[in-house]
Amino acid sequence: MQANGTRIAGYGVVAGALFSLGAFALFGPLTAISSIQTAAFDAPGGGTTIVVTQGALFLSLLIVGLVGGAAMALVGYAVGTGSDPGMQRYPARYVAVVGAVFGAAVGFPLTRGLLALAGQADGGQITIPVLRMSVIAIAVGAVVGAMVAAIANTISHPRAIGFSGSAVPLTSAGFVRETGRAIGWPVIAGVSVVVVAFSLSRLLLASSKIGAVVLFSVVGVIILGGAALLAERPWDSTK
Secondary structure: OOHHHHHHHHHHHHHHHHHHHHHHHHHHHHHOOOOOOOOOOEOOOOOOEEEEEEHHHHHHHHHHHHHHHHHHHHHHHHHHHHHHHOOOOHHHHHHHHHHHHHHHHHHHHHHEEEHHHOOOOOOOEEEEEEHHHHHHHHHHHHHHHHHHHHHHHOOOOOOHOOOOHOOOOOOOOHHHHHHHHHHHHHHHHHHHHHHHHHHHHHHHHHHHHHHHHHHHHHHOOOOOOOOHHHHHOHHHOOO
């Protein structure tokens, strides 16, 4: 019987929350030691606050995202395999690599965003109460764990990217090639959107009020025109 997606995500929530909290307990003091400031001190409100350099914190977040993503992918893989041992799957090491990339790609910006809301950045350092950081670690770990575990179980099936039976790519090169074909364009599109949005935001901030309106209008027309052109596909017309 195939594993239930909700059940696999539940395992990912628990495993991700525990892993993330443990990683904070390990990396928190290590990154704080690299700070010029005292690692922990009594805050005016009575709580305990940790001070870390942004570089050390972000490097540790990247490492935790990669390792945690791989671990959560293996959790989803193991639960899915245990529920349906007869199902044909890719080797676990390939799924772990995908999980590591996904864990870092999602966990890193999510944690940074929450730190910006819950902490205080000043002079290359971030100050945040330990309790808030613990809650952030648990929340991010639970969310990323659930997503990675569920996705890992799904993509471990060859049929997830359109293969079954003898068509399954069993070699490393075959797996990478066929997976790239399946997810390459969506990834390229996502990266392109991020680059365009970031670049446009910088240009709008640097422009005058009138210039920003004109620039935004021109970009909007280009995007809508391009979308309409792709929808109509006039180059496919056979006249």
